[in-house]
Amino acid sequence: xxxxxxxxxxxxxxxxxxxxxxxxxxxxxxxxxxxxxxxxxxxxxxxxxxxxxxxxxxxxxxxxxxxxxxxxxxxxxxxxxxxxxxxxxxxxxxxxxxxxxxxxxxxxxxxxxxxxxxxxxxxxxxxxxxxxxxxxxxxxxxxxxxxxxxxxxxxxxxxxxxxxxxxxxxxxxxxxxxxxxxxxxxxxxxxxxxxxxxxxxxxxxxxxxxxxxxxxxxxxxxxxxxxxxxxxxxxxxxxxxxxxxxxxxxxxxxxxxxxxxxxxxxxxxxxxxxxxxxxxxxxxxxxxxxxxxxxx
Amino acid sequence: xxxxxxxxxxxxxxxxxxxxxxxxxxxxxxxxxxxxxxxxxxxxxxxxxxxxxxxxxxxxxxxxxxxxxxxxxxxxxxxxxxxxxxxxxxxxxxxxxxxxxxxxxxxxxxxxxxxxxxxxxxxxxxxxxxxxxxxxxxxxxxxxxxxxxxxxxxxxxxxxxxxxxxxxxxxxxxxxxxxxxxxxxxxxxxxxxxxxxxxxxxxxxxxxxxxxxxxxxxxxxxxxxxxxxxxxxxxxxxxxxxxxxxxxx
Numbered sequence: 001x002x003x004x005x006x007x008x009x010x011x012x013x014x015x016x017x018x019x020x021x022x023x024x025x026x027x028x029x030x031x032x033x034x035x036x037x038x039x040x041x042x043x044x045x046x047x048x049x050x051x052x053x054x055x056x057x058x059x060x061x062x063x064x065x066x067x068x069x070x071x072x073x074x075x076x077x078x079x080x081x082x083x084x085x086x087x088x089x090x091x092x093x094x095x096x097x098x099x100x101x102x103x104x105x106x107x108x109x110x111x112x113x114x115x116x117x118x119x120x121x122x123x124x125x126x127x128x129x130x131x132x133x134x135x136x137x138x139x140x141x142x143x144x145x146x147x148x149x150x151x152x153x154x155x156x157x158x159x160x161x162x163x164x165x166x167x168x169x170x171x172x173x174x175x176x177x178x179x180x181x182x183x184x185x186x187x188x189x190x191x192x193x194x195x196x197x198x199x200x201x202x203x204x205x206x207x208x209x210x211x212x213x214x215x216x217x218x219x220x221x222x223x224x225x226x227x228x229x230x231x232x233x234x235x236x237x238x239x240x241x242x243x244x245x246x247x248x249x250x251x252x253x254x255x256x257x258x259x260x261x262x263x264x265x266x267x268x269x270x271x272x273x274x275x276x277x278x279x280x281x282x283x284x285x286x287x288x289x290x291x292x293x294x295x296x
Numbered sequence: 297x298x299x300x301x302x303x304x305x306x307x308x309x310x311x312x313x314x315x316x317x318x319x320x321x322x323x324x325x326x327x328x329x330x331x332x333x334x335x336x337x338x339x340x341x342x343x344x345x346x347x348x349x350x351x352x353x354x355x356x357x358x359x360x361x362x363x364x365x366x367x368x369x370x371x372x373x374x375x376x377x378x379x380x381x382x383x384x385x386x387x388x389x390x391x392x393x394x395x396x397x398x399x400x401x402x403x404x405x406x407x408x409x410x411x412x413x414x415x416x417x418x419x420x421x422x423x424x425x426x427x428x429x430x431x432x433x434x435x436x437x438x439x440x441x442x443x444x445x446x447x448x449x450x451x452x453x454x455x456x457x458x459x460x461x462x463x464x465x466x467x468x469x470x471x472x473x474x475x476x477x478x479x480x481x482x483x484x485x486x487x488x489x490x491x492x493x494x495x496x497x498x499x500x501x502x503x504x505x506x507x508x509x510x511x512x513x514x515x516x517x518x519x520x521x522x523x524x525x526x527x528x529x530x531x532x533x534x535x536x537x538x539x540x541x542x543x544x545x
Contacts, residue, residue: 095445096444097450104450104513105451105453106449106450106451107449149445150445151444151445151449154447155449165359183456183457184435184454184456185434185435185456185478186375188355188435188478189477189478199354199355200354200355200477200478200479200480203480204477204480205477207441207450223345239452239453239454241450241451241452242450243452244437244439244477244478245452246438246439246450246452246453246454246456246477247451247452247453247454248436249453250453250454250459250460250462251454251455251456251459282386292356
């Protein structure tokens with residue numbers, strides 16, 4: 001009996017070694033995910049709502065699994081039909097890198113950020129607005145999303161960036177915003193008129209090395225992380241992680257940031273938000289920035 | 297009762313502090329007296345691969361900076377004497393926990409100059425602070441791409457002309473690719489290791505300083521060629537040698 005066991009020892013050790021989790025690189029298994037469902041990280045708090053991770057199993061299976069996959073890695077059975085750059089690949093929840101955050105670049109988003117993204121959807125992608133889901137269901141799904149990445153068990157969400165109240169718009173502010181646009185060289189990708197045709201636009205790739213295009217301000221599409229003035233402010237201050245869009249939090253002061261928001265509004269065609277900005281730009285006779293002008 | 301407890305606690309704490317300070321001083325003495333070095337040269341054997349020239353015409357600032365000195369990719373940089381530059385040498389086995397956690401006091405600086413990274417590969421210790429600076433009059437974004445599941449989290453920050461340095465650190469050892477999305481040719485590495493390290497210069501020579509005596513495995517890492525290892529024995533006050541040769545096709 002003992003000799004038999006000893007004979008098997010090399011094989012047994014190989015089997016044991018294969019079963020041991022190979023650090024973070026190992027493919028997640030459904031067994032592991034079952035365990036992670038019961039960690040304190042798999043929870044969410046949005047206002048008065050508390051997400052119940054176990055209640056999200058059914059809605060996830062019904063609405064999300066097709067693209068985001070059983071293991072949350074963005075490899076659902078529909079993912080192969082997502083042709084970039086028209087449609088970005090579904091988010092990989094295991095890496096926990098998210099575009100739409102209120103938190104600094106390189107940090108986890110807040111529960112509220114994930115909740116908002118589910119409701120808002122992603123313009124120009126296959127992610128629809130999930131308004132038909134109740135708020136409670138969306139909160140449950142946030143908790144569910146958080147059980148996919150071990151990062152939620154060891155890291156805390158970042159501290160949301162401070163956004164001061166929006167000042168009154170003035171022609172000086174729009175002009176100052178244009179100066180920020182020129183100084184930060186936003187036109188390198190977004191183009192001098194915001195038409196997504198800057199010199200670097202055609203070479204951009206996302207973190208999956210898939211081609212990605214910068215936001216076109218002029219074609220009427222909605223920014224991926226929200227359309228309000230505060231959303232615009234947040235987008236360029238936090239950056240969209242996983243994409244070429246960097247964070248400008250260290251380089252744009254809060255007051256200048258509002259100026260830039262006002263200027264960006266003038267680039268957009270008429271919409272629900274920018275009547276004043278467009279009128280001011282018209283009165284000022286604002287011309288696109290000149291990349292070859294000497295730095296101020 | 298409470299008072300005696302507090303006094304006892306204070307006495308224990310004081311002893312701990314004294315013992316801790318003593319061991320620290322003794323450790324420093326030991327390392328100062330017996331520190332060794334590992335030196336050597338890294339050569340490239342064969343025909344170096346062709347390095348593609350870089351067309352910077354999309355950014356007038358960059359192309360002007362390289363008007364008389366056309367830039368080329370730096371994936372494999374071989375010097376005149378056959379030395380291989382930008383190879384990171386570090387001790388992958390044999391370091392004591394103390395030596396592995398010792399951080400070099402110099403702050404490594406990663407500069408963006410003429411739309412290229414200087415140095416192309418920046419070695420550093422895990423949790424050691426490093427600086428990213430810009431000498432350019434054009435906007436860059438610094439976008440390192442570590443694997444977030446290792447504990448190193450990717451970030452992406454802009455650095456327009458005149459912007460202050462970005463000070464960061466990495467949690468765990470990893471060879472992290474870093475790029476600039478605005479200038480797609482810009483590609484470099486943060487080589488995050490544990491313990492003493494060195495990077496080869498253009499002649500391929502290197503010196504790892506502050507190595508306590510012992511038996512080690514030294515790893516030579518190059519971004520595009522398979523890494524190599526060598527066993528090295530370091531004696532007190534005597535530099536050990538480890539030469540490496542990377543083979544081309």
